[in-house]
Amino acid sequence: MTTTTTKPRGSQAAKAPAFDSVAIRSDFPLLQTQSHGKPLAYLDNAATSQKPQAVIAAAARYYTTYNANIHRGVYKLSVDATAAYEAAREKVARFINAPSEREIVFVRGATEAVNLVAATWGMENIHSGDEIILSEMEHHSNIVPWQLLAQRTGAVIKVIAISQHGELAMDQYAQLLSDRTRLVALTHVSNALGTINPIERIVSMAKARGIPVLIDGAQSIPHMAIDVRKIGCDFFVFSGHKLYAPTGIGVLWAKGELLEKMPPYQGGGDMISTVSFAGSTWNDIPHKFEAGTPHISGAIGLGVAIDYLGGIGMDAIAEYEHDLLMYATKQLNRIPGLQIIGTAPEKAAVISFIMENIHPHDIGTIVDGEGVAIRTGHHCCQPLMDHYNIAATARASLAFYNNREDVDRLVAAVEKVKEVFN
Amino acid sequence: MSDLRDLYQQTILDHTRKPRNKHEMPDATSTADGHNRLCGDKIRLFLKVNAGIIEDISFTGNGCAISTASASMMTEALKGKSVAEAQPLFELFHTMLTSPMDQEPDLEALNKLAVFSGVREFPVRVKCATLPWHTLQAAIKNQDAPVTTE
Numbered sequence: 001m002t003t004t005t006t007k008p009r010g011s012q013a014a015k016a017p018a019f020d021s022v023a024i025r026s027d028f029p030l031l032q033t034q035s036h037g038k039p040l041a042y043l044d045n046a047a048t049s050q051k052p053q054a055v056i057a058a059a060a061r062y063y064t065t066y067n068a069n070i071h072r073g074v075y076k077l078s079v080d081a082t083a084a085y086e087a088a089r090e091k092v093a094r095f096i097n098a099p100s101e102r103e104i105v106f107v108r109g110a111t112e113a114v115n116l117v118a119a120t121w122g123m124e125n126i127h128s129g130d131e132i133i134l135s136e137m138e139h140h141s142n143i144v145p146w147q148l149l150a151q152r153t154g155a156v157i158k159v160i161a162i163s164q165h166g167e168l169a170m171d172q173y174a175q176l177l178s179d180r181t182r183l184v185a186l187t188h189v190s191n192a193l194g195t196i197n198p199i200e201r202i203v204s205m206a207k208a209r210g211i212p213v214l215i216d217g218a219q220s221i222p223h224m225a226i227d228v229r230k231i232g233c234d235f236f237v238f239s240g241h242k243l244y245a246p247t248g249i250g251v252l253w254a255k256g257e258l259l260e261k262m263p264p265y266q267g268g269g270d271m272i273s274t275v276s277f278a279g280s281t282w283n284d285i286p287h288k289f290e291a292g293t294p295h296i297s298g299a300i301g302l303g304v305a306i307d308y309l310g311g312i313g314m315d316a317i318a319e320y321e322h323d324l325l326m327y328a329t330k331q332l333n334r335i336p337g338l339q340i341i342g343t344a345p346e347k348a349a350v351i352s353f354i355m356e357n358i359h360p361h362d363i364g365t366i367v368d369g370e371g372v373a374i375r376t377g378h379h380c381c382q383p384l385m386d387h388y389n390i391a392a393t394a395r396a397s398l399a400f401y402n403n404r405e406d407v408d409r410l411v412a413a414v415e416k417v418k419e420v421f422n
Numbered sequence: 423m424s425d426l427r428d429l430y431q432q433t434i435l436d437h438t439r440k441p442r443n444k445h446e447m448p449d450a451t452s453t454a455d456g457h458n459r460l461c462g463d464k465i466r467l468f469l470k471v472n473a474g475i476i477e478d479i480s481f482t483g484n485g486c487a488i489s490t491a492s493a494s495m496m497t498e499a500l501k502g503k504s505v506a507e508a509q510p511l512f513e514l515f516h517t518m519l520t521s522p523m524d525q526e527p528d529l530e531a532l533n534k535l536a537v538f539s540g541v542r543e544f545p546v547r548v549k550c551a552t553l554p555w556h557t558l559q560a561a562i563k564n565q566d567a568p569v570t571t572e
Contacts, residue, residue, distance in 0.1 A: 357439075358487075359461070359463075359484075359485065359486035359487060359490075360461070360486075361461040361463075361486035361488075361547075361550065362430075362486050362487045362488070365426075365429065365544060365546075365547060366426060366430075369426050376461065377460060377461050377462060378461075378462045382462070385462065391461070391462035391463060391464065391484055392461055392462045420426060420430050420435075421430075421435065421438075421487075
């Protein structure tokens with residue numbers, strides 16, 4: 001395992017964490033609870049994050065003081081709700097440095113965002129024999145929507161292989177790019193390995209041939225500052241619930257010129273301009289893609305989560321988490337018989353591991369008994385598991401509210417696993 | 423928390439470390455594949471049935487401690503028994519794993535399989551213990567399609 005001290009992408013912070021992790025922990029009510037009579041060490045942040053009190057309170061405040069539908073009413077409650085919902089959109093745009101809030105489409109999550117792009121842009125622009133480039137480390141949510149599209153259109157899916165360390169084979173990627181390539185859809189950070197992919201290089205190689213790129217940012221956005229203009233991609237998707245916001249809200253960012261040309265995704269209220277039985281016309285972007293009453297409290301909560309993160313600073317978070325990742329990697333590597341899967345030099349705070357002769361499922365159950373919550377399984381990455389010829393891994397994924405004590409408790413719990421099996 | 427020793431009993435750990443009847447069976451009369459979507463565990467079950475009697479039974483695959491031990495002990499429990507006896511035994515086993523904690527399962531009838539009674543304290547692990555049995559049912563029905571625990 002490498003112990004490189006390469007700074008995480010986008011990090012400009014000073015060496016010492018710029019925030020008080022003890023104080024931060026107290027902002028998260030769920031982290032004060034116990035699990036099986038022991039203080040909770042929550043290490044499944046790649047699955048979903050805990051929510052700060054400010055986010056929980058924002059949802060409650062919406063429902064208790066200004067719950068109303070948006071974009072319709074002339075009364076004060078509706079005006080207030082609309083303003084809060086649209087303010088959240090502006091916050092998201094600033095957070096990822098999008099040129100305009102018109103390019104921010106609220107969806108249920110990263111999965112829906114990918115499906116939206118496949119069903120609209122994909123159906124218009126991808127035809128029989130066209131090629132879509134994915135990678136071996138994609139989450140099922142960035143594989144299956146493209147398979148569905150390929151089935152409908154006769155397109156072909158090409159896959160970038162990964163190295164044993166969990167890095168994309170960039171040479172092979174260069175070879176896969178061809179005159180038939182119509183889209184590159186890649187994850188920014190692997191949910192199962194933690195690998196941070198060199199997406200700016202990936203995008204520029206595709207752009208040299210005029211090929212659009214979709215980046216799945218579900219696993220990167222909680223860990224680092226995101227600048228969609230710097231990345232240079234065409235689509236960027238993420239989920240709110242991994243970013244300390246409620247479940248059921250997510251974001252599709254796409255370049256305005258693409259959104260303008262894309263057909264609607266779902267039909268219904270709010271996405272239309274006029275409706276008659278002779279035909280309907282569509283609302284302006286982004287509303288064209290937001291049929292029906294959206295997840296208003298979720299969007300507001302996402303905006304508040306972004307405010308909360310802004311108060312800490314994404315660069316400070318990246319710096320702190322990188323330090324914690326290095327510590328956790330070092331401590332876990334000391335355990336004989338434990339092997340970390342995913343050892344790329346550039347990693348976000350995700351550590352997948354397997355243990356000799358002990359199934360990850362058993363690891364998960366035993367460490368749970370110690371109050372340590374980790375994920376075990378294939379992490380919705382079955383092709384990746386096939387690459388490593390394993391059925392599953394145990395995975396600890398860290399957030400900025402985790403600390404060295406959480407890591408020490410994981411290590412002690414893993415030692416207990418070995419006790420049970422020896 | 424429910425005591426881990428209830429789940430990982432010595433007998434179970436012994437079967438996990440040294441699974442019995444874990445091999446392929448070229449002359450099987452029936453095989454079936456089982457798959458636990460939750461953990462990715464896969465099992466292949468081999469049956470040699472003659473005149474309604476399970477003359478031989480074996481399995482291959484990779485699974486967690488609970489599913490491996492369950493497969494191992496299932497093969498021991500069923501070898502030499504009739505196919506007709508397998509179904510009521512599975513029903514007893516399933517009832518033991520899913521009955522409320524205040525209900526006493528029929529441990530006596532389950533004999534050695536009673537060692538899995540601790541699994542019911544861990545509801546997410548019940549499917550690990552039942553995967554080999556679901557796969558057995560598929561093999562008995564001689565189905566070709568893989569079964570899942572869903």
